[in-house]
Amino acid sequence: MNALNTKLLRDLWRLRGQAFAIGLVIGAAMATFVMAMGVHHSLTQTRDAYYDRYQYGDVFVSMTRAPRSVAGRVEAIEGVAVAEGRIEQFATLELPGRIEPIRAIINSVASGGESRLNNLVILRGRGPVIDNEAEVVIDKAFADANDIELGARIDAVIYGSHSRLEVVGIGLAPDYIWSIAPGELVPDASRFGIFWMGEKALEAASGRTGAINALSLRLEHGAREPEVIRHVDSIVAQYGGTGAVGRQDHVSNAFLTSELDQLEAMTTIIPPIFLLVSTFLVYVVLGRTIRTEREEIGLMKAFGYGNGAIGWHYLKFAIAVALIGIAMGSAVGWWMGLSMTEQYAEYYRFPFLFYQVSTNVFATGAALALGSAAIGAIGGVRAAVSLTPAVAMSPPPPPIYRAGLIERLGSWAKLSSVGNMIVRHIARWPGRSAVTVFGVALSLGLLFATIQFIDSSRAMLDNYFFRAQRQDLSVTFIEPQNEKILTELASLPGVIRVEAARAVPVLLRNGARSERVAIESAGETDRLTARVDANGYEVPIPASGLMLSRSLAAKLDLSPGDRTQVELLGGRQTETTLTVASIIDELIGTRAYATPEALTHLTRDGTPVGSANLLIDPLYRDELIAELGDMPQVLGLTERDAAMNLFEEIIEENIMSMMGFYISFAAAIAVGVVYNSARILFSERAHELATMRVLGYHRSEVGLVLLGELALLVVVAVPVGCLTGYWLAQLMVTMFSSDLFRLPFAPDRSSYGFASLVILAAAGATALIVARRVARLDMVRVLKARD
């Protein structure tokens, strides 16, 4: 090894603490990058393989009831490769010891679970026999959540009649990667199951002999989906078709896609923050190293080393530090990605998992890390190259302090000598002080922005459950009912108030843009539900025309006063034009509202009641639920409190895993920045600190000079960090919003405090580690050396 490389290794060893601290920050960048890209890549691969192997459909449509032959007509449409009909039938389940309503959606499958599309994956057991009404396959999540084993028997009410089902298999299917019960906000595998039953058996059980109520399509390569959908809709309209949707709008795929988009957003926000900080750190540390080594640089030049060799020598230092970070970050990122992918695989139901981080991801991450370290090194390398040997070998001029604004301020504020030393040193090195402030501020900002996600989810929860939904129970009917059902419900024990919830599926059109939604309505006197905007204010449904959620209005490019074409779906294919009366800034979904009168006018007859909201006396809860369970019209019950608790649980779980990661990462930045600042400060001030010790200052008093400067910078960084966090959180909220929901920017004030405390603790602990060096300061040795 040549002498310069030996020097490089020794320098790295000598500066190992600082190199490691910068490596931590680069490692955090690399880890988040590898993790997010790895998870994104793995989930995409897993999803695609799953879809491909198990024939996930391209287009889906639901109908009220259609003859099985409709599948053949749809398959004849140009561009359709396969069309398969099936029955999807809701059922109410009775699990021993469970009083709350438990539902399942039963899907028909050909004999043994063989289908042409959306193939059932049997994990254990076997597929159902085609005509055995007692045999079902149940989904793994439901089985796990309720401890149901193969061979277990489940009592169910299907289409009004009781039956006892036997679990012959446990499985999964690609069209149910993510599923939610109708009317629910939060998926709950313990209360909603996906079942599969033999085709003939389900026909009999649901009273649909020779009929289907759902179609799945596989398109030919190059087929034009919108045209196919238009065709399908025209065929199934007479069977109560509610409008065909492509994969992107199929709920299971839509949720997974939204999650993947969020992961992608994460890679564009978080790693760059770490890389920016590491660039600054390399700049500061290498700059300082080169200043202290100027005499050596002069000597090397005097011996005949060229500028190129010297520049490359210092650049290699930056590269080596980056390599430390790349190695740590790659390993940690790979591991974090694996555990996160496993979590996703648990939440989204995949039968297998490809966890694979491509070499490209590592290579890209490494290139970004090396690039940012090299950029940080440019300043220092240029300084080393531009030194002439004669100048370099003479000692550097002492730092020049002059009476400036800061000095005048210091004397005006009557600062002590130590106070003046601190303030003037900061002012003397404004760039470096700024790096410390910015680095700490960014770490605080990042942590705050992460915590804000929890506040944001809570705000959404509050907005939805406390302001918009005030009922205790929602009752969903097997099929829409007439008004009489409301009187019937009102007469049940413990029911205080009953309100109807009506919705009409429509296609809204504005020029070439169209969106499929359900126009919801609520009466003027209704109190149990409300339309609440992002700020928590209740917005009334306008007396005439439509009220659209902001996201829907944006998709259709509609503003108040514009007119939109409204096409009724599911049965009568009538079309009319309505005015957009107002727009509501809602957090969840893309929705439309109209008064019951407007809805009646639209449908030309009374709008049936799809579900009802109840306010109940909690004393009668169990009795009421039992009675509702016995009503043949009732498909399911949603309890607001249970949904809310589940949502809380999900948030809590996220807090645990997410906070662990981000507190460590944010702390890594704070530690990296503060450690390097402290070490540089210490090496620059060792002489002064030793002088003070000689003059009779105690260690604690001398430590104050070192810690005081850091403390002042960190204190300045706190408000800057809160502002950075405020801005970053807004950016992240915008980037993480999807069609399905929009996170409100609603930070809790205590989150600023919590983030600040974590960062202050990390900074404080790091500074104290360096301050221990004050205790070991060798006064005699330091004073012998010329400053």
Next chain:
Amino acid sequence: MPPAVKTQPAPGRETAFVGDNLRKIYVTGETEVQALRGVDLEIFAGEILVLLGPSGSGKSTLLNIVGGLDRPTSGRLWYRDTQLTSLDDADLTRFRRKNIGFIFQFYNLIPSLTAEENVRLVTDISEDPMSAEEALDLVGLAPRRHHFPAQLSGGEQQRVAVARAIAKRPGVLLCDEPTGALDSATGVRVLETLAEANRELGTTLILITHNAGIAAMADRVFNFLDGRIASIQTNDTRISAAEMVW
């Protein structure tokens, strides 16, 4: 090896320091360096003592031990009634704070503090100091008290260091090559100031120098060789700094 000379007690003179068989061994890696090889000494209150000798002969080590910056490996040392060799670090710091003024070859001023503030750095923690202005006045630098070290010449910086050292009215002034980085005229000026502090404040002045000429202004001179005091020279008459042959 020269024979060790034991300083003789002088009846009737108050002693500042008494040292008994002081040894100092530095261990660096696998080598041991014996910096002091059993030094006995007595230093009188109010005297000017010059430590002379080649590099590595032990004079800086002794100065550091006397000033409470370092500890001997063995042996005992008293300052008046206090046994310095039994003090812990905090007590040694208090000892320096109360009794010792230091002046170094390279001044060791704090670059971010003005002349006056550098002096205040000491007066802030002293019991009965003179004002910073008064101290600077004594070294003739009162008009430049608001200047930063970088705005002062080497001689001026050293005079600020002297002002900083005498401002607390220390019992002892320890100077390690105080004129080593100065030209002769400036050096004389600094020595005059030190002598004046010795005269006016009764401060014991211990000086390390390579400049044998400076020995003439001392009451006594310890000649160091190989970690021992090889000889002691007593001057019957001291010359002033101005008369010194540089």
